[in-house]
Amino acid sequence: MSQKPGGSLRSLRRTNEEQLLALLLACGPLHRAALARRARISRTTVSTIVNDLMARGLVVQSDEEPDERHDGRARDLLSVHPRAAAVAGVNHTFDGVWVHLRDLSSHEIASRGAALDPACGPTERITAGVGILHELLDDHGLLPGQIIGAGIGVPGPIDHTTGVVGVSLPGQPWSHIHVVQEFERALGLPVAVENNTRLEAVAEARWGAGRGVRNLLYVGLSNGIAAGLILDGRLHRGAIGAAGELGHVSVSLDGPTCRCGNRGCLVLHAGIPAVLAALRPAFGEGIGLDEILVRTAAGDRAGEAVFSDVGAVVGQVLANLCNLLNPERIVVGGELSLAGGVLLEPMRAAIRRYALSLVRDVDVVPAELGIGARVGALGGAALVLGEAPDLAAALNRMTVGTTTRSGVAGLDAEEVDSGGAS
Structure with a gap:
């Protein structure tokens, strides 16, 4: 059955919106001409879409001064609103959990961890991590629906075709657990689950010795x-x-x-x-x-x-x-x-x-970046921030509304009630 013209136009519009958001997320502040050139979209279309994204609170005029990367004739640089949403990194080790929050401009919002009994099981570990996440959200005036992705670290090899952790070390608490399913159920948002060491690699690549x-x-x-x-x-x-x-x-x-x-x-x-x-x-x-x-x-x-x-x-x-x-x-x-x-x-x-x-x-x-659970949590946030197309799609499902007590842009009530980006 052929798609209706109206549906095709809406789909094209959504694709163009997400392409422009992905460019701003990946490249940083750009002006309209650069967006049009990189996206291969007409300047008129770019201006129309940008105006709508600004009205929704997803894009703002950047405070950054133009440099040699930018056309000196165009002073109005645009960027994704850094506090329109946030990403989380949650890292589980044998004896602890750490949660890290970053905004869309990669600035740290909050970071906190807790020690855990090595003998405790997956349910207790997940509950502890979710509890810390909600504490950080409350402390910084963020709404749960503003978290549009989480990178999760656990010990052991993870079969990405099934989402199940294999056996590696004795006493491994996550062995045979469908971690993707369990974390998505507990957090109510999209997750990417990786081995701790791989997240440490991602963190060092973005912010550490591998920059x-x-x-x-x-x-x-x-x-x-x-x-x-x-x-x-x-x-x-x-x-x-x-x-x-x-x-x-x-x-x-x-x-x-x-x-x-x-x-x-x-x-x-x-x-x-x-x-x-x-x-x-x-x-x-x-x-x-x-x-x-x-x-x-x-x-x-x-x-x-x-x-x-x-x-x-x-x-x-x-x-x-x-x-x-x-x-x-x-x-x-x-x-x-x-x-x-x-x-x-x-x-x-x-x-x-x-x-x-x-x-x-x-x-x-x-x-x-040191050692311990915090590094993997940094990597979890970095992993989500590095997936610009997926991040853009999640962000495009949001409409920023009122300002919270911390000055961070919040979601419209309709979006919060419907689960935001989940």
């Missing part, structure tokens, strides 16, 4: 070992979303058996449990990672030797990835990265030794 790098390899060295791949500026997920399970690359075919069923996995040689086990003879039973890091930083030779071994074996694996993927930069995060040079220098040396000459001079740097 401006289009081909980035992030390595998280913790109890488990995983990688986040940013290829050509976008997070690489693989065929089903399982890309980056670096800890289960075998480094010794006759090595110890791993819980994954493989032998000699990297995590058995370079994860936190391996470091603790290697140093017990020198440091004694009950030694913790914090004390190991302090003693190593003070020059303890046993600690330096173990971190040197860890750096060397991880570097050898990374050399193979450099040959395969040719990253511009490698960012090393996770708790073990706090060892600093005693870990990173052997890692760099191993890459120089084992990688091809064309790629062996890759930049290897420590993460800038």
